[in-house]
Amino acid sequence: MKKIFVLSAVLSAFSLQAQFTITVQAPADFKDQDAILYTLNGSKDIIFTKEQSKNNIWTFKYPQNYVGMMKMYFPSTNNTFNFISENKNVSIRLDTQGNKIKDVIYQDEANNLMSKQQEGSQKKELILPALTQIKEYYKDNTDFGKALKTEISRLSGGGNEINQTDHPFIYYYNTNYSKFLSADPSKKVSQDEIINFIDKSNDMLESSSLLRPLLVAYLNSGGNTNVAGSVDKLLDQLKVETPRGQTVLSELIDIFDVYEMADLKKKYLDQAKNLKCTINDRLASTLKSNANVQIGAAFPNYKFQSAVNTTAKSIYDVKADKKIVIFWSSTCSHCETELPKLLEKYNDLKAKNVQVIGLSLDVDKESYSKRITAFPWINDSELRGWNSSYSETYNIHATPTYFILDANNKIINKPDHVADVLEFFKLK
Template sequence: MKKILLLSGMMTALSIHAQFSVTIQAPEGFKENDAILYTLNGSKDIIVTKEQKKNNIWTFKYPKAYSGMMKAYFPNTNSAVSFISENKNVNIKLDADGSKVKDIIYLDDANILMSSIQELSQKKEVILPALSQIKEYYKDNTDFGKALKVEIGRLTGSDIAEASKFPFVSYYNTNYNKYLSTENTKKVSQDDIVNFIDKSNDMLETSSLLRPILVAYLNNGGNTNVTASVDKLLDRLKVETPRGQTVLSELIDIFDVYDMSEFKSKYLTLAKGLKCTITDRLASTLKSNANVELGAVFPNYKFQSAVNTTAKSIHDVKADKKIIIFWSSTCSHCENELPQLLAKYKELQAKNVQVIGLSLDVDKSSYTSKIAAFPWINDSELKGWNSSYSETYNVHATPTYFILDANNKIISKPEHVGNVLEYFNAK
């Protein structure tokens, strides 16, 4: 299967425009030197470039036209700043305490407006219902009643007129309200969603709306009609097209996240069988899944600061079998399952089975405290879902288990700790 780099039609058509810049100012004490700029394709962050701080400022030059969501990630402090681009300069100021970002101050008009709309939307969902109930107990001619009326009017108002000056802000909020707002989702049919996905401009891929709209689409069709719903959508989009392949990739990931293995297998097989050129987006999904297929050699991982071992990598660990666990100290299922594995650890050791835990933690103290109870090999990048694990090993949830043989081939992918123990007759 051949892979090529594909630029969207809008990117190509508008590339003659002058580049824009993203400027992020940090206070003097912010303990970070590097920053990585990302754009978005569906639900996947795409690395653009990496810059170093100069005079407490990061400046990214973006050479092409781009309207949509962006992110700057600070790897050493594991913090991130999200913002939008209207294909114009972006200016952001950080308020930080040491390595911790306390506040994000948007200085350009598009991000100021987007932030304001997002804040208003949250208040509508949380505060407006309560205010509407309280209003029933106060007359409109009282001071408090008048104040309530003003605030309810403000929260039920709309910034759409101002948003119309900004194409991406308008696109995002119009379509979020239409397809994802609880007030409107019941009014939208599957045909409406299919038409929108088919006819939308390229901002669909950069908006972060695609995956939630696909989930809404599947829910709209019901659990008994998943195949019919997906086939209807893919028939319209055509999987030979960039959008069809992005949607196919997103659907495969959705089925993975929701443990819908039958549907994941069906559409992953479809993706593998494509004879046309494929996009980077779909290629990454295929590679991530191929890495962890039964019988595949588990991709090696060089330990960062592993404990309970002198081995330098997963492949350096010598054992007849290895149990790989992707987990987190904040994961409630891990809290329940890992003690069960701990209770059988000596029995597993006697069978020359080694356990390797790779944590998707962020907080070092929480991670360190938790692994004190786990005598097996433990390591973490301390980058949460920004770690390399999620893409390399197709990890969408914790805990995720793999069992490897002595040659590091994947011989089982248990769903739960009970399946792990059953595999080794350790229940």
């Protein structure tokens, strides 16, 4: 009995050691009460929990080890910011104005250091080339010439070395970003180097935000002639049945979706569907969101938040022979081009008992409200941008995205452009 007690005590002590706390403080006039904490898996934000403020302080207790990127989202005011965890307490203070975050002050050592490193890297990448060009027009013995020389020297330096033991995530992120994603053409790496890194890297790869850009870099390094061959080579080494292989497969399916590479998306989505092993959460979410919007599937219902031009409470409550569902945004240039063409034919669509439903991925209420005054169809928005609940449900990667539903809310067509919508209804 004594041995069991000792083991229990050791496990309890480990659990306490693994837990860390995230504390965020905002000014008294910041109106949002709720905050949502996200972790990261590849390029996908994963909701951990939601907390309410106490005296404008949000406290999250994380019960296990986590090293990597995290995100805080305030849904009522649509504010968001990123930070890192090195499995130690995180302390952040927000500077706000008019319910918008002006500045994020990182008060713990790891985030303060990461913030300074990021700022230095941006200046080195964006400002240093410009300063180097400007220097040619100023003599070194002038005050401005001396200042330029000093700043160029400072930005050209290697910066502070990160101790891997003290700051494992910062070391991991900076080292591998510099090696694999640097804009410096002299640092080009081969496909085999990228494959070996993805294969051998520890779990920080999934939580680092590096995986998606690394896969894009890998595909670009192989050229456009045999993308499938490059993907097969990568997945063969990773073993697609493993958790890492499945996460990479999920990311690749999403990449092919974003870049409208339909044949490649279908090939690897079919491969994912045919796996006989246990599917990890990352790939399962990709399979589910794609299954939601395949031709012939019942379009998942959506309960309207504050819809205009209708008394219906949800998409399913809208009665019509056909429905056109559009995901759009007032800041989307393609939407600005395409939606007026739909507006021209709106009366013809109504005559065919076709209802149009616009779901906006806007953030700014004023911009959204102003734009929908021109659209007589049903309009609704959560005003949360890409944090909107429907972006994942309906596998939305770009705006505008169109779906055509029948009277029973089954998907019968997924047009690429407004011209395809009008052609479907013989209105072109």
